[in-house]
Amino acid sequence: QVLLHESAPGLVKPSETLSLTCTVSGASISNTNYYWGWVRQSPGKGLEWIGTVYYNGNTYYNPSLKSQVTLSVDTSNNQFSLKVNSVTAADTAVYYCARHHFHSLFDPWGQGTLVIVSS
């Protein structure tokens, strides 16, 4: 069974950098058949794709967030990560990681982690 688990600080101050990590178990992040993605959901709002990373470091970003986010992968620890720069209250959200069958399916998903941006 493939499981994903997000970890992040629950509270981040405005203008700081938010760092999140997704740990994958039950599958190798180096599997060439899969990509790995991040999705977020602001309180009471819909889902928003942030970006997707491949095991070799290739990245794909939501154009509206591209200037603010960076994705990376750590194959030795079977993890992938998201950094969000210069956060504002608008970055308050539940952040999900998911395996991304490229072009298509996001499955499975992590349980999500709530990040609040506040001073």
Add this chain to the structure above:
Amino acid sequence: QTVVTQEPSLAVSPGGTVTLTCGLSSGSVSTSHYPSWYQQAPGQAPRALMYNTNTRSSGVSDRFSGSILGNEAALTITGAHPDDESDYYCVLYVGSGISVFGGGTKLTVL
């Protein structure tokens, strides 16, 4: 900026059939957009239902089916159950590695 459109809300009677749609602001949806669908219960992570237009994810009931209807992707739920009451999201691949979520449909079973 590509916008993926969904009905904000729909209602269906228990045992009834409902079709949710997923459209594109910039044209028609086709299988080349690899439509996928997700169900999200309150406070829960999304659950994959359908991908590549009409392939059910593992463990998903055959009451759920996917298709292209006219210019849109569609998710049809037959024999609606009370526990189908959830938010439903579609995702379209729009090229260059970019995926776009629709705004979601809140389905009420009443």
